[in-house]
Amino acid sequence: MSDRKQFRDLASPEEAREVIDGLDLSPGVERVDLDDADGRVLADRVDARLDVPGFDRAKVDGYALRAADTFGASETDPVEVECVGDIHAGSEPDVSVDEGTCAEISTGAPVPPGADAVVMVERTARDEDTVTVRTSLAPGDGVMVAGADVAAGDRVLGPGTLLTSREIGLLAALGMETVPVRAKPRVGIVSTGDELVRPGGEVSHRAGQIYDVNSYSIAAAVRDAGGEPVLYPHAGDDYEELERVLRDAADDCDLVLSSGSTSASAVDVVYQVVEERGDLLLHGVSVKPGKPMLLGEMGGSAYVGLPGYPVSALTIFRTFVAPKIRDAAGLPEPRSATVEGTMAVRERYGEGRTRLMPAALVESGDGETLVYPVDKGSGATTSLVEADGTVTVDADTEYLDEGETVEVELFSPDVRPPSVFAVGERDPGFDRVLDRLSNPRFLGLGSREGARRLRNGVPDVAVTTDNRGEGEELASWTREWGLVVPAGNPLAVSGIADLVDADVTLSNRTGASGLRDAFDDALAELADERDSNRRTLAEDIDGYERETKGTESPARAVLEGNADAGLALRATADRLGLEFVPLGEQTVRALANPERVEKRGVKELADVLADVEDVLADLAGYEA
């Protein structure tokens, strides 16, 4: 353990940015088909090699003629000309126009020799070959002259132009089949760490395996920044394997990112490889999350080592690496999307590092934007989607006070605060309600925490069990709870007494859950009957302390043979096809923050809840 890098000399965020600015990522130029050029950046200037249109062109349907022939003509005093032919778009005129004659012409058709104007059909009348013109024209009227749109030799688009539908149209008008664009920087992503398994594979929880998150989230973020991600085969913590993968990536890419393992030993191996095969320019940045960042060069490619935790990796990528990739791709920095808001809670800092705090937004009833930190630790992937952006807190800021104004840099300009923000008990019934809303946010922190937070005024709505919490009740329903047991109920579990008295292993829920409350209440009742107390009975239940986080976790423990019985809802037993021993019913309520009942998203929720009977119709054990 003695050779572990402790990153004691941390660089400042500014120093890190400077080192990154100095990395060379230039990806060169490639030609792409016009169909594929959308969103790319023009590498060279485009000059027109031809006139657009290439000929004098009728702007309207009507008659091509000599303007001089219509001199003085009007509605009341029209002139007559003789029609000597007609000209269609896309065909060479086979007539020419002389004094006193005209040719029928379609929009876009070439103006015939002799004509210098086109009168629109609406200002004419026709009788056989005689055309009556009821307006006077000047030369050029109704005609788009050759080169009027783009003229040969014009500088049409400059290098660095981002190609959108509008520029694509212009390039099409010039007849360009292919376009020189900046190549997308190739960004190799090397994931390390023995514990990682690619999605789709099987993880062994016993062996401490988890799915590889960073390779996928970073690949998406690379694409978003205008780079082309290249995923390399997963490398473990083995020096030689990792060296080979890193070398391959450096040979093939403009930038190599390593990411994945959270363990210092894997970081050590990467560190060694980069130091031996390239140049390590910086290790460690004084920023949280993200301290263990590496910057370097390796075999002609730039190198950035991202921290292992998903939140840290993505935050560091967004803050330091994405701007560099955008720049190399020639893309403009996205219009910065920041929102000002008021801290909903007090939050302590003062760790001497710049803090990039994931933060979420909620709109209060009066249109104010409240900001609350989403800090589930950087090991949690959910904090990525439970946040809307980042608040940068200076290294020397000790705390942000409740009510203080802060600026939130949104993850993208398209991020919107959730339509409605609910906190509380996870409930399969309420999940169905959420499915009918667009852009809701729900944090399943349990019944008690939901009630507490509603009291503190942050969320719009709390979902609580039994009579917990105060607020405007939007709806209530009941759910049946009990124990799940294996098919056939081999231990013949018929109630809580069996858990206490017989040799039955329980998988329990966390104390934060309202379902657990119901179980504990029932246990207390049994204790009353027996003149005992709840704690004593609980001690007799094998596995009472085996608390799990998820609604389904106890049922899954039973499914996997790790428990004989699990605390669960009938709906869960039904969904997983397990046998169910009913123990009781529990009321679930959706309570609104009284100051937010007029908020649009709360009203939308109330609308859905007005039909809650429908929503819950076929959900086992539910009644509205």
Add this chain to the structure above:
Amino acid sequence: MSDRKQFRDLASPEEAREVIDGLDLSPGVERVDLDDADGRVLADRVDARLDVPGFDRAKVDGYALRAADTFGASETDPVEVECVGDIHAGSEPDVSVDEGTCAEISTGAPVPPGADAVVMVERTARDEDTVTVRTSLAPGDGVMVAGADVAAGDRVLGPGTLLTSREIGLLAALGMETVPVRAKPRVGIVSTGDELVRPGGEVSHRAGQIYDVNSYSIAAAVRDAGGEPVLYPHAGDDYEELERVLRDAADDCDLVLSSGSTSASAVDVVYQVVEERGDLLLHGVSVKPGKPMLLGEMGGSAYVGLPGYPVSALTIFRTFVAPKIRDAAGLPEPRSATVEGTMAVRERYGEGRTRLMPAALVESGDGETLVYPVDKGSGATTSLVEADGTVTVDADTEYLDEGETVEVELFSPDVRPPSVFAVGERDPGFDRVLDRLSNPRFLGLGSREGARRLRNGVPDVAVTTDNRGEGEELASWTREWGLVVPAGNPLAVSGIADLVDADVTLSNRTGASGLRDAFDDALAELADERDSNRRTLAEDIDGYERETKGTESPARAVLEGNADAGLALRATADRLGLEFVPLGEQTVRALANPERVEKRGVKELADVLADVEDVLADLAGYEA
């Protein structure tokens, strides 16, 4: 011509929107690999089928132990425990921890049986197998418990969620290899009109051919709106061919767009096909540009007929069709990007149709945003890139006054006003200057118009020839002008006199050009010498009135054998490899609006112009 549809009963924009809302575009669901899910929209709800993490996990590098063993420990009063093994991330613990013992553990590794906390290595010291712990821990410290991030049964993401790097990370954490997403609406694009040629092909100007613009610009816009464009083979105006292509497209796509021809006859054919094979729901909308829009259904597919002119087609697509595609794709409406500005000029309307006016922005010196209309007619593709957005003008608004406040809906939230806005003489030397600026805008309206607009205060800079215009001179340079002639100068043209006296056909430049001014001045000089006047001499020049729009157009006329001599710069002759007869030198000046010299983009321009000698170094006939 009698059967041409005149679209006399125009629908209101609101009616058109209602009809479009009623079209069915639902594209169904598809499963994509997680790598390809970025930017897609989740079709179904995703519930967790496992806990994340799946086991109790060390949050730090350190030692796993029983919290009770550290009770009361501190820096000054540490406790000692015995290390009985070590546990790496990604491997099954082969030790368990009892009272008084611990196991070395890496971040991310499973906490071994018996341990309930992990002390970080920084708060310990080690001597052989003895570990000194200098802090006291509570159960759970340093441990992320199973399901703490995501618990089995949790509703993780709702249907309709837009997948970004953050959601992708979460789905990876759940081990999902593929994701159910909304299919992209397939949008068939059928281009019509005999005059259209696909980019890459050869256009015959004589036959009135032009390149197909709409297929490409609309395809890019479809992609941008979340649809999948499908380009169908170009169909002419022939009924049967068009019918076959439209039927194929309707069979294969959720929406068919026809677009291309500007001629009423092609529109008629489309109209007939849709009426016969489907249902025509609406024809003609009271909006400019865009009147001739068709809406209908055809063989189970929705159908929209876009107007033929590129600006009209793209405007109608953006206004009416893109929102429908986004909606079908499940994408949120993009955050509306609007900018308030002041009309820089007075603009008349009052045609009884809603006007979607392409408008451009320029920032004045004091930070005000000026708005000016870009109205080159809807036949011009350049007006697409010379504008920044659209101002919607009500049907009954007669004019927008100079100084009036208007709202510009930007083409996208990423559109920024140009860094510097210059108007005036097209000049190959100044083109090079523009290449060194990021996001400049230049309108090549000629020397005179540049001077006029600078006087009116709209642009930042004017580029003028000779002594035209007033403003702060940023730089000046000279360019050599004269006549281009075919290789070997077969007619031995040596000056203007030969044009007047000999049988030499000239290709001239437009009167707006400063180059033409130089030619006319030289002609006036010759007239003086001959005691004649300029006009008389001009009448003797064959082709004097053959004015062309582009700097290179006369040279190209010579190249193509359509003229014996062309008015041009030496730089142009040099670039096209033509012989050059020098006639004089002309000064070009870049003049800044005196109120804008401090504007950032003007300063950047001034910086480049400070090195104008360098910029023009190897440009034939130029001197700075």
